[in-house]
Amino acid sequence: MYHRLPERTRAHASICFMALILHRVMRNRLKAADAGYTPERALEQLQRIQHHRVRLNGGEPVAGVATISTEQNEVLHALGIGKPAAPEQLALL
Numbered sequence: 001m002y003h004r005l006p007e008r009t010r011a012h013a014s015i016c017f018m019a020l021i022l023h024r025v026m027r028n029r030l031k032a033a034d035a036g037y038t039p040e041r042a043l044e045q046l047q048r049i050q051h052h053r054v055r056l057n058g059g060e061p062v063a064g065v066a067t068i069s070t071e072q073n074e075v076l077h078a079l080g081i082g083k084p085a086a087p088e089q090l091a092l093l
Contacts, residue, residue: 026079033078042075049084 003009026039037045050066065084068076076083 029079030075035074035078037075037078042079045069045072045075048072051084 001012003012023039026042030037030039030042035042049068049072051063052066053061053063055061068083073083
């Protein structure tokens with residue numbers, strides 16, 4: 001990365017440091033829970049969680065989170081994170 005301004009260099013370094021800390025916390029929590037996931041694999045699972053917002057015939061929009069798979073639930077539990085909350089859960093068929 002090439003930054004000319006010192007503030008941008010410090011900001012970039014701070015973001016990289018926070019990403020490193022988050023990666024290590026994830027790795028430690030997954031290892032402590034004996035989940036069998038690497039941080040990269042856990043993130044792949046979590047990226048598949050979808051939030052939907054639907055509006056039919058000009059009515060009020062309905063929002064919800066797609067059904068969470070067993071693997072995603074295991075990752076969330078291992079990381080000590082609650083399921084994403086939405087007013088209504090939408091199940092994908």
